[in-house]
Amino acid sequence: xxxxxxxxxxxxxIVDDSEEDRVTYMRYLKSDISRSYHFLEASTLEEGLNFWRxxxxxxxxxxxxLPDGEGLELLEAMGEGVLVPKLEAIVLTGHYGNExxxxxxxxxGAADYLSKSEVTALSLCNRVGRVVDHxxxxxxxxxxxxxxxxxxxxxxxxxxxxxLDAISNAIVQEIRIFLKADRTVIYQFNPDMSGVVIAESxxxxxxxxxxxxxxxxYFPENMGGEYREGRVFVAPxxxxxxxxECHVQMLEQFPTRAxxxxxxxxxxxxxxxxxxLLCTYQCFEPHLWxxxxxxxxxxxxxxxAIALQQAELYRxxxxxxxxxxxxxxxxTAELFKRQQESIALIENSPNLILRLDRQLRHLxxxxxxxxxxGIPPAAFIGKTFREMGLPERxxxxxxxxxxxxxxxxxxxxxxxxxPLSDNRGIAYYQVSVIPEYDADGEIATILMVYADITSxxxxxxxxxxxxxxWQSLLDNxxxxxxxxDNEWKVEYANPFFLESTGYELEEVIGKDWLSCFVPQTEQxxxxxDFIGFMGNPEQFHKYYQNSIVTKTGQERVxxxxxxxxxxxxxxxIGTISIGEDITEKxxxxxxxxxxxxxxxxxxxxxxxxxRGALGLLASGVLANQPEVxxxxxxxxxxxxxxxxxxxxxxxDLERLESNNVTLNRQWxxxxxxxxxxxxxxxxxxxxSQIEIISNVPSQQIFADRDRIVQTLVNLLSxxxxxxxxxxxxxxxxxxxxxxxxxxxxxxGRGIPESNLESIFERFxxxxxxxxxxxxxxxxxxxxxxxxxxxHGGKIWVESVVNQGSTVSFTIPHRI
Amino acid sequence: MNIKSILLIDDEINLAQVVAVCLESFKGWxxxxxxxxxxxxxxxxxxxxDTILLDVMMPDMxxxxxxxxxxxxxxxxxxxxxxxxxxxxxSDRQRFAQLGIVGTIAKPFEPLKIADQIAELLDW
Numbered sequence: 041x042x043x044x045x046x047x048x049x050x051x052x053x054i055v056d057d058s059e060e061d062r063v064t065y066m067r068y069l070k071s072d073i074s075r076s077y078h079f080l081e082a083s084t085l086e087e088g089l090n091f092w093r094x095x096x097x098x099x100x101x102x103x104x105x106l107p108d109g110e111g112l113e114l115l116e117a118m119g120e121g122v123l124v125p126k127l128e129a130i131v132l133t134g135h136y137g138n139e140x141x142x143x144x145x146x147x148x149g150a151a152d153y154l155s156k157s158e159v160t161a162l163s164l165c166n167r168v169g170r171v172v173d174h175x176x177x178x179x180x181x182x183x184x185x186x187x188x189x190x191x192x193x194x195x196x197x198x199x200x201x202x203x204l205d206a207i208s209n210a211i212v213q214e215i216r217i218f219l220k221a222d223r224t225v226i227y228q229f230n231p232d233m234s235g236v237v238i239a240e241s242x243x244x245x246x247x248x249x250x251x252x253x254x255x256x257x258y259f260p261e262n263m264g265g266e267y268r269e270g271r272v273f274v275a276p277x278x279x280x281x282x283x284x285e286c287h288v289q290m291l292e293q294f295p296t297r298a299x300x301x302x303x304x305x306x307x308x309x310x311x312x313x314x315x316x317l318l319c320t321y322q323c324f325e326p327h328l329w330x331x332x333x334x335x336x337x338x339x340x341x342x343x344x345a346i347a348l349q350q351a352e353l354y355r356x357x358x359x360x361x362x363x364x365x366x367x368x369x370x371x372t373a374e375l376f377k378r379q380q381e382s383i384a385l386i387e388n389s390p391n392l393i394l395r396l397d398r399q400l401r402h403l404x405x406x407x408x409x410x411x412x413x414g415i416p417p418a419a420f421i422g423k424t425f426r427e428m429g430l431p432e433r434x435x436x437x438x439x440x441x442x443x444x445x446x447x448x449x450x451x452x453x454x455x456x457x458x459p460l461s462d463n464r465g466i467a468y469y470q471v472s473v474i475p476e477y478d479a480d481g482e483i484a485t486i487l488m489v490y491a492d493i494t495s496x497x498x499x500x501x502x503x504x505x506x507x508x509x510w511q512s513l514l515d516n517x518x519x520x521x522x523x524x525d526n527e528w529k530v531e532y533a534n535p536f537f538l539e540s541t542g543y544e545l546e547e548v549i550g551k552d553w554l555s556c557f558v559p560q561t562e563q564x565x566x567x568x569d570f571i572g573f574m575g576n577p578e579q580f581h582k583y584y585q586n587s588i589v590t591k592t593g594q595e596r597v598x599x600x601x602x603x604x605x606x607x608x609x610x611x612x613i614g615t616i617s618i619g620e621d622i623t624e625k626x627x628x629x630x631x632x633x634x635x636x637x638x639x640x641x642x643x644x645x646x647x648x649x650x651r652g653a654l655g656l657l658a659s660g661v662l663a664n665q666p667e668v669x670x671x672x673x674x675x676x677x678x679x680x681x682x683x684x685x686x687x688x689x690x691x692d693l694e695r696l697e698s699n700n701v702t703l704n705r706q707w708x709x710x711x712x713x714x715x716x717x718x719x720x721x722x723x724x725x726x727x728s729q730i731e732i733i734s735n736v737p738s739q740q741i742f743a744d745r746d747r748i749v750q751t752l753v754n755l756l757s758x759x760x761x762x763x764x765x766x767x768x769x770x771x772x773x774x775x776x777x778x779x780x781x782x783x784x785x786x787x788g789r790g791i792p793e794s795n796l797e798s799i800f801e802r803f804x805x806x807x808x809x810x811x812x813x814x815x816x817x818x819x820x821x822x823x824x825x826x827x828x829x830x831h832g833g834k835i836w837v838e839s840v841v842n843q844g845s846t847v848s849f850t851i852p853h854r855i
Numbered sequence: 856m857n858i859k860s861i862l863l864i865d866d867e868i869n870l871a872q873v874v875a876v877c878l879e880s881f882k883g884w885x886x887x888x889x890x891x892x893x894x895x896x897x898x899x900x901x902x903x904x905d906t907i908l909l910d911v912m913m914p915d916m917x918x919x920x921x922x923x924x925x926x927x928x929x930x931x932x933x934x935x936x937x938x939x940x941x942x943x944x945x946s947d948r949q950r951f952a953q954l955g956i957v958g959t960i961a962k963p964f965e966p967l968k969i970a971d972q973i974a975e976l977l978d979w
Contacts, residue, residue, distance in 0.1 A: 641941050645867055645963045652873035652966025659967075661880040668876055675869045 050172050053080040053097035055088030055114060056132070057107050061156070065101060068161040069168060077168075085109040089117055099171055104133040104141065115148040128175045130167055132156055180332075187336050190218045194343055204351035208239030211344060215320060216241040219333055222323040223294060225249065226304070226344070228316040235316070246323050249294055267303035268314045272334055275299045277326035291321075298327035302337045304344050315348060392469070392490035395476070400424045400442060403485060414461035431458050441473050442486055449475055449483065455493070468497035520588075520598060520619035523605070528553045528570070531614060540621055542591035557588045559595055585622075596623045631801075638803045639690060642818065646679035646686070653679075682817075689819040693802065696826035703744040703830055710739040710773045710780060717752040718771070721760065730763050732756065734771040741780055743851050747827045748782075754820045755784040755847050762788035762845075779833065779850040790841035799837065800825045824849070859884040859979065862902065864895035864921065865910040865939060870963065874908075877966040882974070892916030896924055899931050906977055910962070911940040911951075922954060937976055939964060 052069065056062050062081050069077050080097055082088035085106045091097065092114065100118065102111035111131055118127045127149040133141060134156045145153050151171045154163065197210035208226045216224035223246055226239040240250045267273075275281040276298050278291050291299060300320045305313040318341045386393050387406050394405040402420040410416050413430075420428060425435045434456050441452045452473040457466050469490040478484035514521050514534045523532035533548045541557070548556075554563050566586060582602055587595040598619040605614045653672035656662055662669040695701045714736040725732050741748075752771070759769045763786045770785040791799060803818040828835040828849045839845035861884050865871040868890055875886035887902060889895035892913055899907075907925070911918035918938060925931040938951055938959040951959055958976040960969060973979070 641963065645870060648963035648965065649867070649870040649873045652870070652877060655967045656873070656876055656880060659880075662876070672873065672876060675873060679869050 049076040049078040050099060050175075051078045051080060051095065051097040052099045052101060052168070053082065053088065053091050053095070054101045055082040055085065055091075055106065055111065056101070056103040057083050057105075058103075059083070061103070061132075065159070065164060068159075068164045071161050072165040072169065075169065075172065083107075085111070085113055088114050092118060098128060098175060099168065100127070100129040101168070102129060102131055104131055104145075112144060112148055115145065115150055119149045127151060128171055130154060130171060132159065183330075183332060186218065187332065190214050190336070191339065191343070194340060204348065204355070205239065207347045207351060208344075209241070211318075211340065211347075212239045212241040215318070215337065215340060216243075218336075219300075219320050221300075221320045221327075222246055223249075223319075223321040225319050225321075226316055227254070227319055229314060238316075246294075252293075254290065254293070267301075267317065268305075268312070270303060270305060272303075272338060273299065273301040274329050274334060276328045280326075294321055295323055296321045297324055298322040298329070300329045300334060300337060302334070302341045304341045304348065306345050306348060308349070315345065318344060390492060392488075392492075394420070394488050394490075396442070396486045396488065398446070398483070398486075400439065400486075408490075412460060412467065434458050438471075438473075438488070441471075445473050445475055445486065446483060451475065455497075457497075466494075467492060468494045520621065521616070522553070522619065523614060523616040524553050525614040526612065530557075532616075540590070540596060541588065547591075559587050559589055562586050584617075588619075596621050597626055598622065635802055642686060642803065643683065646683045650676045650679045650683070686817045686819075689817045689823060693819055693823050693826060696823065696830065699830075701830070703747065705742055705744055707740050707742055708745045708748075710741055710775075711736045713741070713745060713748055714752070714771055714773065716749055717756060720749075720753050721756045724757065725760050725769070728760050728763070729765040730760055731768045732771060733768050736771065736773045737775065739773065739775045739780055741851055742853065743831055744827075747830070748851070751824045751827050751849065752782065752784070754824050758820060758847075759784055759786035759788065759845075762786065764788065779852045781848055781850050783846055783848045785844065785846040787844040790843055791837060791839040791845055792841060793839075796837050796839060800835065859906070860902065860904040861886045861906055861908060861973075862889065862895060862898060862904040863887070863908045864889045864892060864913075864918070865908070866890055866913045867910070867963075870966070873966045874964070874969055878970050878973075882970045884970075892918065892921040895921060899925070899928075903930070904934060906935045906937060906957070906973065908937050908939055908960075908973070911938050919954075922956070926955075935977060937973065 054062050054065055056065070062083075066079050069075075069079075080091050080095055082091050085108045088100070088102065088106075088111075092100065100114065102114050104111045115127055115129055115131070118129060129150045131145045131150050131153040132155075133153060142153055151174070152167050154167055193214050194211050197207055197214070212224040212226055215221070223240065223242040225237045225241075227235050228238045229235045235254050237249050237252050237254070240248060242248055275283070275291075278288055278296055278299060283291075298321065302318050303314055304316045304318055306315045307313060309315070318337060320337065389406060389408060392406065392408040392412060394409075395403045397403055401422050401424055405417045405420045407417055409420065415428070425438055437454055437456055441454055444450075445452050453471065454473075455468065455470050457468045459465070460467050470493045472489045472491070474487040474489070475483045476485040476487055517534070518536055520537045520540060521532070521534035522530060522537060525531050530548050530551050530553055533543075533545065537543075538545060538548065551557070554566060558566060569584075584600040584602060585597065586600070587597050589595055599622045600617045600619045602615055602617045604612055605616055607613050653676040656672055657669055662672065714734050718732055718734055721732060756769065756771065763769060767787045769787075770783070772783040772785065774781045774783070800821045802822040825835050828851070832852050833850040835847070835849035837845055837847045859882070861878060863871055863874060863886055865874075865888070871888045871890065875888050878884045878886045887898060887904065889898050893916055895907070895909070909918045909921055913921075918940070922936055922938075925934065925936065935957040937957050939962050940947065940951070940959055941962045948959055960972050960976075964972075
């Protein structure tokens, strides 16, 4: 072990038997203040050799002549084993100018020689100085060379090993040897700035401190302090380095006398670049650290940092590799498990699942087939549907679908039903046909999945049937059905609505109900009711009556039964209304009530006069007025007659209109009928000086003869009433293809055009008083119309005011 | 007591004649009968009755028109008018009352009672 020198002084061994000379030389050399020398003194050759061997002086000043031998012997010892030695030795000789001697010393490798007579302070200092300069220079070169070797070695280690431990161990080893230190360690910080020794090279007998945890409070507090800035800690002697007590204590743990510590920084870790420390210690003695050593260590720490990064990357890579491998293994295990589960699922699926090859032979079929057809799956393997004797229809559909699949490559779907085994009924299946490809992208096999949709299908059929019934009901019901949405747009209208209104379906759907189908006069009220109902559905009018407008603009009164439609969330989505067209019903009711009102008035008027007349007679006030009394009796009698006619007519009409009269049809001759009518009317006409002219061909007619006579008498008596004296009335009959037309034509005052229809209504004569004045009841034409209609004919009037009227009616040959 | 004179305008000839006899026999009033509105208006050119009984529903000219003609004529506008009408709805009565008539008697009236009804309406 080399003893470290405390300073950089050059050790000079002076071998000379003259103490005086030795002292002189030393005094001279010390006078050179640019250098500092350390001296070893030997007075004999042997002593000189011993010192050389033990102390390895940097330079030897040797006297040629020594008491126990020649100084050249020392040179020989120094250059031993070296072919061309170059010795840091200067030979001093008293033999000035002895060329033989000079040659000899040079051959032995001495650096210089000096004649004792020439020795002065200047000459000695120059000679020694030159040798020392050369020595220092060559040593420095040597050191640099060594450093480069170390660097190269370490770089090689770093390239050789990816493993951080191997690199770290190699580095500390190289550094410790190179620096000739007692201990070199790599110290790694934990995230909390405590740390651990992760690599060490140490000489015996010093104890190892590998893996030792160091809990210096200094580091955690300042996060590594100046080390983070890259500062190097250099302590030639820790006891003279002005360190804190605790720092010294920490360093003593190793133990340490001199320490050189450089930080290991990771430049890409900006938050805390300080990874660890590269520490070199001399354990026992102080040591002056060379500037070059410090720089070397710094460079090594950079190398180390690179190695660290590399190692970390490598470790991460390894970890991720391991991770990847683990994951692959996990996936494989999971896949296997899934596969097992899938197989179990497929095997136990209620759906029929099978796989066919391109020739439609079964490669696989699950056990569902046994439940469906009662045939074990194994029986299908290698067989086609046809070979299995399945129902022809199912084979054809399957073959056709698979053919399509093989051509198009598109998955197919169809529905099929087939009978279950043991007469368990029909099952419905939805069949999915799916291509399965090989590595070349060709369809290799075909997967077929038969999903049992029997319950769905039956439900669907039931639903369709229910729907069909509803549709049929809606299509055929003789009621209006209208569905409106929330904005009162028509969503549905049934055929009867279209029939009633004359609209086409496309003229109705989507139209606004109010503005298109409700009379303007009723829109406001319905809108108000609707708004009220939207605010409070409780107020919804379940029953409603309003008019609708047909395409031709007629109004029909409809009695509605309304229902609110809600969606599955209970929100109102519209209404559906069923309506009955009550227009005719209302009209009939109105006519009926008017008839009763008029009839009662018509009956009570003659009754009042009869009662008044008889009351007067009974009271006796007319006892002295026989003429007035007779007049009253006449009135009573006349009004009694009128009352009888009226009651007869009303009852007759009522019977006719309620179809309680059965016509007594028989074949009759029209001329005979007309003859009978003329005979009946002749006297009355003659009384009014009116002539009845008839030109009636003989035609057979199948009719109730008495009713036809009644009708014609009625018409003729009307004509007589409204004709002027000396005028004519024509009775004509004309036979055309299907019917016979009867005409009664007068030249009377005529009927205004506006009344041509209403004269056939009950009590609706043109002039109410006319009939009474003319002795009629106001029911004659109504009765005529009823009779004609009973025969299946029509009755109408054509008239020109003040020129005359023609009443015509038809009787069909056959009903 | 001077004898009241009444003009009865009604197209129901028989009933009008019975009424006339009733009024003359029981009350001693002098009754003139017209069988149409036109005839009534023509008679009013010569007679000035104390009241007019006017049927509303008549052919040719209805009672309302007759009444309006009476109101236009200064000679007849002061004569109290009683309507004879089959229309006995409350709304009809109100409408007639607004015309300024004395009252209405429902048709067909009872000949034996009508005299008392007229006397009551006219405070005779």
